[in-house]
Each structure stands twice: as C-alpha cells, then as structure tokens.
Amino acid sequence: MSDAVxxxxxxYIAAWTTNEPEDIRALFTEDAVYATRPNDRDPWTGREQIVDRWLAARDEPDEWTFEWKQLGTDGDLAFVQGFTHYLGDRPSYDNLWIIRLAPDGRATEFTEWFMERKF
Structure with a gap:
C-alpha cells in the first residue's frame, strides 16, 4: 500500500470524524474538485466550496463506521474500496473512490461512487 494513500x-477519516474545517482543508489543494458521483454535473470546486458542502452534508462521528482497502495506484491516481456502515435505520454503502494526489499529498481530484448495500 502506498504510504501517501x-x-x-x-x-480523510480524521476529518470525517471531527468535521473541523481545517482538517477538511488540509486534504485538498486550493483548486481541487470533489465529485460525489462520476460525471457529476455540480462537483464541489475549490477547497472552500469543498469545506462548505462537506459541512452542509456532514455525518456525525457516532453515526457511522468505515472500512477500506487500497485497490491500486496508477501514477498519481489511487483507487480505494470502502464500506460505510451507518448506524440506526440509515442504509449502508459500498464505496469506490478515485483520488488524484498532488506531490505534496493533498488531493487535486476526488470522485466517489456509492451503492446502497442490500443486506
């Protein structure tokens, strides 16, 4: 597994847990793009919009658990498979993330796929 990934x-998991703007900002370059689905018509563009939209849609830390593994890398792209289990009556999701990392370790692009898991 890549140390950078x-x-x-x-x-990312720490920022998801704290929902602190500085933790979120630290993940992304100034001009990063965060797509909540492939071919997103309205991606979160720029670090400040990413922070704002993240916080508007935030999960509280006691509402979820997350497991992940790296599937591979291709140059500056990383492929991550995850499983988000939401507690209570909320659905849980299988995830596929594609992350493009800058040399400094921050993401310039993030695209997620999420599919509701049927138990």
Missing amino acids: RSWMEK
Missing part, C-alpha cells in the same frame, strides 16, 4: 485516507 494511507496517510491521505487516515487524514
């Missing part, structure tokens, strides 16, 4: 994922 592991480090980024650890920081």
